[in-house]
Amino acid sequence: MDWLGLRFGTELPADGQVLLACTHNSWLVLLAFLVASGAGYCAFDMAERVAHAQQPEIRRRWTWLGACCLGGGIWAMHFIAMLAFEAPIAIDYDIPTTALSLLLVLAVSLVGMHTLGRPSAEPRHYFAAALTVGFGIAAMHYSGMAAIRSVATQYYHPGMVAISLGVAIAASLAAMLLSSFFRERSDSHKLLKIPASLAMGGAICSMHFTGILALQLAVPAGTELHLERADNALQLGLSLAVIAGIVLVFAFCVVWTDKKLQGKERDLLHVSNLLRELEQVKVKLQNVAHYDALTNLPNRRAFNEFFAEKLKSHAEHRQSMAVMFLDVDHFKRINDSLGHDAGDELLKVVADRVRGVLRREDVIARLGGDEFCVLASLVNLSEARALSQRIMQRMMEPITLAGRNVTMTTSIGISLYPDDGETCEELLKHADLALYQAKGSGRNNLHFFSRHLKHKATFELQLEEELHNCLARDQGLFLAYQPILDLHTGQVTKLEALVRWQHPQLGLLPPDRFIGVAEANGFIAKLDAWVLRSACRDLASLAAQGFHDLRVAVNCSALNLSRDELPDEVESALRESGIRAQRLELEVTENALMRNVNQALLLLERIRGLGVSISIDDFGTGYSSLAYLKRLPLDTLKVDRSFVMDIPGTRAGMEIVQAIIVMAHTLQLQVVAEGVETREQLEFLRAHGCDFIQGYLLSRPQPLAVIEEFLRHPHGLGASNVLPLRPADSNPA
Known part of the structure; x- marks a missing residue:
């Protein structure tokens, strides 16, 4: 088969022609290898530029420049290697055919650079490009060989030609894969480009010299043979290598400069992104600082x-x-x-x-x-x-x-x-x-x-501050005691302790003027503890005067009833005063008990376990259940004064009081009637089995000194309407 004057086949002419053996200039071979390696290095860098370029126009420019460097380098390698070829005949080159070989290698290099510039190339793209570039390099080599003009005829062994073609394709595929590898890891594998470029230069040169091995020259018989060393072959090779080197160095400088500029652009872009992120974070922080995250309303x-x-x-x-x-x-x-x-x-x-x-x-x-x-x-x-x-x-x-x-x-x-x-x-x-x-x-x-609200708030704030000071200094507060009469024995067996405040400007203040202030401001527990300690101390003082069996009832706030520390405070007050627990009675309101029955039950059982009696105050004004009353550890039930006031005015009122007494006795509870002010009320309660009475008919709440006198001489202090009447366990001596 003939192509461009080249003959491919295994049969040589048998008409007396002479086969020639050829040699190569070693220095020019080395120079060709270096040029091919330089072209490979520049091709790797150019492939990175093509892949990283963002704009299509810039990507096209790098593609063309990379194709020129790669194709020109391969062609220069081929031409220098041809100058290294030494044969015993005169050799000239056909310029058009040589130019054709250059165009071929530039075309296939353009295909290769285009493939490497794909944003996401698949393996099939690399294989297709490798076949195209490999065939193109082989076509460049053999068209370059066809440009030789001499008396010799070129014969090529098909097997070696096929091997040279395989080497070209393999070198092209290796170049594709290495370029893809360096493109994705350009910063971390810079030093690997040098041995990879040398390997690529060797592969390209191997393809050329494999093609030369396939070559056999035949000249007509009788042709004068002598080795003609071209004096200017070395100079031409060096000149071509210098030109190719200048071009490659220039391309390398352009790539290096672009990398630096791109690095600065990346740094600027990174700084810009950081500034943008900081601005976004600032906006978010402002939103967090000024807007509620849950409702997105201003905070x-x-x-x-x-x-x-x-x-x-x-x-x-x-x-x-x-x-x-x-x-x-x-x-x-x-x-x-x-x-x-x-x-x-x-x-x-x-x-x-x-x-x-x-x-x-x-x-x-x-x-x-x-x-x-x-x-x-x-x-x-x-x-x-x-x-x-x-x-x-x-x-x-x-x-x-x-x-x-x-x-x-x-x-x-x-x-x-x-x-x-x-x-x-x-x-x-x-x-x-x-x-x-x-x-x-x-x-x-x-x-x-309204202004009234402001005055009220100011007044309550002032009361709160002054009440705090009173508790801290133990000044201004005192206890008044109201006797409780046992209707069965006619004796005053109990006293109810009621706190009073002798205000320096407002005078004597009843509990309803300041208890609410203490509850609203979180120190009702402190006030209750003060009342408990004071009542126990006063009861100990009365015991020293001879009233050993007298008992005292102390009110407990609804808020204080939810505190786990209450039983310990009761025990501490008893221990400090030295009185028996049986002489103390704790009064809790019906609503306080019903607010949290389960917790109240546990606390009252602990207090009852100390020996302290439990009384339910203001009964009938709340929403208690008989089932709860049955469960609670109670000793006494106090009928609210609002029911006693209806006696004997309304039949319904009398029936309610009578029903409460019967119910309490059924539950094994004693009954105390509050607010007794008339003889008729006393007689009604006594007739229906009420156990105790308390009210103005017997005595108003009095300070401790007055109560002592009352207990010694009850008839002398206006209690003569209640008969029979005698103080409990009194000892005038």
């Missing part, structure tokens, strides 16, 4: 800023404004019964509903817990009431929480600018006072601030 900090701005604007335009405090009624009950997730969902619903009622210019914020605040601009004051009523009406619509439909209500306190204050602090404080009043009025209610 207290943001609300204060909004409030200051709106207040300034309303002051400039002389416009009224309402400050509304909203509190979800019985919100804790939702958390306790349905869980905190349901409570969170409820807060979201509340926020959406209130926001849906408000106008665009109004502001709503969540200040914490279940407390919200609204700022509403007003034309007239009636708008505040109308807006609050719409909010309350919207809140009463059923809400589905944890699979259950619940109906919630809200209490609202309102202060108005400028009537109720001209600063943010004043308006918020006054709205909070109004909310407290609304909740105290039964909830699901709205209340406007």
Whole structure:
């Protein structure tokens, strides 16, 4: 088979032609190898540039430049290797055919660079490109050989040609895979490019010299043979190598410069991304700092800023404004019964509903817990009431929480600018006072601030501070005692200890003026402990005067009844005073017991275990159950004065008292009637089996010194209407 004057076949001419043996210039062979290695190194770098280029135009430029470097390097290697070829005949080259070989290798190099520039090339792409480039390099080699002009005819052994083609394809595939490898790991495998480039140079040279091994030259018989060393072959090879080297070095410098610029661009982009992320984090932090994460409403900090701005604007335009405090009624009950997730969902619903009622210019914020605040601009004051009523009406619509439909209500306190204050602090404080009043009025209610509320709050704050000082200094507070008469024996067998406060400005204050202050501010336990210790100490003093069997009843607050420390405090008071536990009676109200029956039961059993008696006070005013009364460790039942007052005025009142006495005796409880003021009441109670009486008919609450005199001389202190009457266990001596 002939191609471009080349003959491929195993049969040589047998007409007397002579076969020639050829040699190569070693230095030019080495130079060709170096040029091929340099071309491989530049090709690896160019492939990285092509793959990393972001813009299509830049990718095309790098593709063309890489193809020129790779193709030109391979062609230069081939031409230098041909200059190294030494034969005993004159050899010239055909310029057009040589140019054709250059175009062929440039074309297939372009295909290879295009494949390497794919964002996500698959194995089939690499194999297809390797076949194309391998065939192209082989075509470049043999077309370059066809450019030789001499008297010799070129014969090629097909087997060696096939081997050279396989070497070209294998070298092309290896170049593809190595380029892909370096493209993905360009920073961590820089040093590997050098041996890889040398290996690629060797592979390309191997293909060339494998093709030369397939070559056999034949000249006509009689041709004069002598080795003609071209004097300028070495110079031509060096010149071509220098030119190729300059081109490759230039390309390498361009790649290196681009890498540096791209690195700076990446650094700038990284800095830009960091700045953008910092800005995003700043925005998020601002949102966290100014907005509630659960409801996405402004929080207290943001609300204060909004409030200051709106207040300034309303002051400039002389416009009224309402400050509304909203509190979800019985919100804790939702958390306790349905869980905190349901409570969170409820807060979201509340926020959406209130926001849906408000106008665009109004502001709503969540200040914490279940407390919200609204700022509403007003034309007239009636708008505040109308807006609050719409909010309350919207809140009463059923809400589905944890699979259950619940109906919630809200209490609202309102202060108005400028009537109720001209600063943010004043308006918020006054709205909070109004909310407290609304909740105290039964909830699901709205209340406007009034000066009376401010005076009341100021007064309670003053009372709180002074009561604290009284307890700390043990000054101002004292106990008054009201006798309790045993109707069966006619003896005063018990005293009820009642706390009083001798205020320096307000005079004598009864318990209802300051007990609520102590309960609301968390020191009722301290006050109860003081009363308990004082009563035990006074009872010990009375025992020293001869009243050894006299008992004292001490009231226990409903809040104090939920404290696990109460039994220990009772035991400590008994131990310090030295009196027997049987002489102490603890009075608890019916409502206090029913508030948490199970806990109260445990505490009362512990106290009863000390030997202290337990009495239920104000019976009939609460909602106790007979089943609970049967379970509780009680000794005495006190009939509330509201029932005794109806005796003998109403038949219903007398029947209720009679029924209570019968029920108590059935439960093995003693009965004390409170508020006895008339002889008729006394006779009725005595006739129906009441055990004890207590009231003004016998004596008003008196200080300890007066009580001592009463116990010694009861008839002399106005108790002569109650007969028979004698103090218990008295000893005048």
